[in-house]
Amino acid sequence: xxxxxxxxxxxxxxxxxxxxxxxxxxxxxxxxxxxxxxxxxxxxxxxxxxxxxxxxxxxxxxxxxxxxxxxxxxxxxxxxxxxxxxxxxxxxxxxxxxxxxxxxxxxxxxxxxxxxxxxxxxxxxxxxxxxxxxxxxxxxxxxxxxxxxxxxxxxxxxxxxxxxxxxxxxxxxxxxxxxxxxxxxxxxxxxxxxxxxxxxxxxxxxxxxxxxxxxxxxxxxxxxxxxxxxxxxxxxxxxxxxxxxxxxxxxxxxxxxxxxxxxxxxxxxxxxxxxxxxxxxxxxxxxxxxxxxxxxxxxxxxxxxxxxxxxxxxxxx
Numbered sequence: 326x327x328x329x330x331x332x333x334x335x336x337x338x339x340x341x342x343x344x345x346x347x348x349x350x351x352x353x354x355x356x357x358x359x360x361x362x363x364x365x366x367x368x369x370x371x372x373x374x375x376x377x378x379x380x381x382x383x384x385x386x387x388x389x390x391x392x393x394x395x396x397x398x399x400x401x402x403x404x405x406x407x408x409x410x411x412x413x414x415x416x417x418x419x420x421x422x423x424x425x426x427x428x429x430x431x432x433x434x435x436x437x438x439x440x441x442x443x444x445x446x447x448x449x450x451x452x453x454x455x456x457x458x459x460x461x462x463x464x465x466x467x468x469x470x471x472x473x474x475x476x477x478x479x480x481x482x483x484x485x486x487x488x489x490x491x492x493x494x495x496x497x498x499x500x501x502x503x504x505x506x507x508x509x510x511x512x513x514x515x516x517x518x519x520x521x522x523x524x525x526x527x528x529x530x531x532x533x534x535x536x537x538x539x540x541x542x543x544x545x546x547x548x549x550x551x552x553x554x555x556x557x558x559x560x561x562x563x564x565x566x567x568x569x570x571x572x573x574x575x576x577x578x579x580x581x582x583x584x585x586x587x588x589x590x591x592x593x594x595x596x597x598x599x600x601x602x603x604x605x606x607x608x609x610x611x612x613x614x615x616x617x618x619x620x621x622x623x624x625x626x627x628x629x630x631x632x633x634x635x636x637x638x639x640x641x642x
Contacts, residue, residue, distance in 0.1 A: 366391065368389055373412075374386060374388065377449060379435070385434050389417070389431070389432065391428070396427030398470045398630070404433060405477075410436070414432075415432035418619075423629070454506045455493065469509065472509060473511045480514055481562065483508075484518060486507075508571050512573075513574070518563045519561050520560060521533075524587050524588070534547075575603065579607050583613045
């Protein structure tokens with residue numbers, strides 16, 4: 326009798342255990358499915374267009390339009406890491422929160438260093454913004470509401486657009502070059518802002534020269550220290566801040582040794598001196614990238630929408 330009772334008890338607990346395992350498995354499937362759904366928002370078929378040329382190579386960008394709600398705001402995404410870029414490397418999960426907010430995304434690619442000098446890449450991404458603005462009606466965006474985002478070297482290129490994106494050339498025979506290269510907001514991650522003072526970066530050899538892993542990225546002329554200082558000044562956003570620059574939101578980990586937090590703080594300090602808005606959200610203990618960056622992209626999306634909201638949007642509220 327006791328043995329039968331023990332067996333019944335064992336069977337009951339086994340059923341409870343199996344049901345619990347099945348429940349946990351079902352929850353994992355639900356959360357996994359929800360996560361996959363969120364990170365893969367519906368979009369119109371992606372387009373790839375050529376916005377220019379560099380040394381015989383086409384410069385391309387993509388047009389990623391949300392399916393459904395579109396807010397009329399364009400976001401240029403700098404597809405750059407270590408000033409290298411691989412065409413067609415954009416994945417929707419990189420910008421899922423932005424797409425779900427109705428932004429049209431423009432992943433921008435460039436020729437990788439050392440084939441193209443970083444100085445040339447700065448020029449090329451400026452042309453990309455002019456191209457987007459020239460075709461704004463075709464892309465379904467407001468030409469006066471273009472933001473930019475990127476990380477690391479992509480953050481650097483974004484800040485070069487913020488500080489040096491200028492008016493178009495009315496005398497140019499190229500209609501794209503007549504357009505402005507300005508952006509109206511930037512939400513970026515751990516950007517390089519000062520190339521002539523690398524501070525505590527692991528890339529600093531202490532000789533006043535270029536970052537140690539990128540000695541060929543700025544052309545052979547950068548080997549001469551005097552010339553390098555001129556190049557570094559020209560492509561250091563910290564040296565080109567001005568009162569009319571677009572507002573900037575920066576995310577930066579305080580444990581980043583490649584691009585230390587001081588790089589963002591230097592840019593913020595110089596910007597505040599001229600009355601420009603730069604907000605830094607520090608991430609304690611985080612290095613050069615972190616797993617929860619997707620949550621920060623949600624913050625980016627909200628901030629960009631608020632910052633780039635039009636008067637018409639405000640009147641509807």
